[in-house]
Amino acid sequence: MSSHSIAFLVALVLSILIVLLIDRLLRHGLQGLLEETVSLPAATEFYLRAFVIVLVFVAIGAIIGTSFDLKDGARFMEYVWAIASLLKEVCQNVLVVLLVYVGLITVLIAALRRRQ
Amino acid sequence: MSNEHYLIVSYFGVGLVSLCLGIVVYRVLRGPFAAIAEAAIGRLRSRVLTRALGAFMTLAAALGFLSVTYTEKGCVNYEQVVKKRDYLIRANQQQLHRSGDWIVSAVFLWCVVVLICLLVPRCAQANRRDRV
Numbered sequence: 001m002s003s004h005s006i007a008f009l010v011a012l013v014l015s016i017l018i019v020l021l022i023d024r025l026l027r028h029g030l031q032g033l034l035e036e037t038v039s040l041p042a043a044t045e046f047y048l049r050a051f052v053i054v055l056v057f058v059a060i061g062a063i064i065g066t067s068f069d070l071k072d073g074a075r076f077m078e079y080v081w082a083i084a085s086l087l088k089e090v091c092q093n094v095l096v097v098l099l100v101y102v103g104l105i106t107v108l109i110a111a112l113r114r115r116q
Numbered sequence: 117m118s119n120e121h122y123l124i125v126s127y128f129g130v131g132l133v134s135l136c137l138g139i140v141v142y143r144v145l146r147g148p149f150a151a152i153a154e155a156a157i158g159r160l161r162s163r164v165l166t167r168a169l170g171a172f173m174t175l176a177a178a179l180g181f182l183s184v185t186y187t188e189k190g191c192v193n194y195e196q197v198v199k200k201r202d203y204l205i206r207a208n209q210q211q212l213h214r215s216g217d218w219i220v221s222a223v224f225l226w227c228v229v230v231l232i233c234l235l236v237p238r239c240a241q242a243n244r245r246d247r248v
Contacts, residue, residue, distance in 0.1 A: 038234055040151075040152065040155060040234065041151075042147075042148040042149075042151030042152045042155070043148070043152050043230060043234055045147075045148040046145060046148035046149055046152060046227075046230055047227065047230070049144055049145055049148065050145065050223050050224075050226070050227050053141055053144060053145070053219075053220075053223055054220050054223050054224070057216040057217075057219055057220050058216070058220055060216065061212070061213045061216035061217060061220075064209045064212050064213050064216075065209060065210065065212075065213030067206060067209070097220065100224060101224075104224065104227050104228070104231070107231065108231050108234070111231065111235055112234060112235070112238065
């Protein structure tokens with residue numbers, strides 16, 4: 001396996017870990033909030049599944065869509081910088097998605113609470 | 117494997133993978149979405165919406181895949197395209213990336229549809245209450 005492939009796999013694993021961490025941090029609170037607001041279990045399930053799908057696609061998409069600009073025989077730290085640059089893309093995209101999702105949930109809560 | 121052979125295999129392979137991604141996302145969301153739609157607009161109409169979700173996800177994935185051009189809108193000819201393996205791999209990565217982006221946009225759009233589905237019965241209830 002070439003060093004490029006190893007660097008790619010490391011970046012992929014790290015981005016999956018980021019996704020899992022965010023999901024673990026937010027899932028419980030988000031689930032409680034949605035259950036309280038929508039009072040329809042299917043809707044809670046839908047929004048939670050949509051959340052995970054969006055996070056996974058965005059994180060893996062950022063890894064796949066960005067290329068390593070490394071020459072053969074690059075030094076160790078150049079690989080580290082390349083991985084860091086990929087992870088920056090992942091974090092940036094995840095942040096944008098989280099912002100959109102938060103906006104959506106805010107609209108959902110505002111609209112449903114007003115009706116209640 | 118020659119580059120031309122790789123191009124043919126990878127093009128159809130990645131196309132299939134993109135479509136499968138769309139179908140997988142549809143299968144994941146179908147259960148809860150069908151229940152929401154049924155609660156909001158009844159069983160018969162909910163079927164139409166659920167099928168629309170499937171069509172939308174698959175089309176979004178296909179659109180992402182198809183939006184990548186190998187010839188860069190006519191700037192590069194076929195011989196130049198098949199000359200470099202790196203370029204072909206890069207194009208495959210772009211196809212998967214765009215498919216993912218389109219699927220994410222489609223999921224957000226359907227989140228809004230669900231929001232509307234949740235609001236419809238409550239509005240109806242509120243109207244009924246106002247009349248009484």
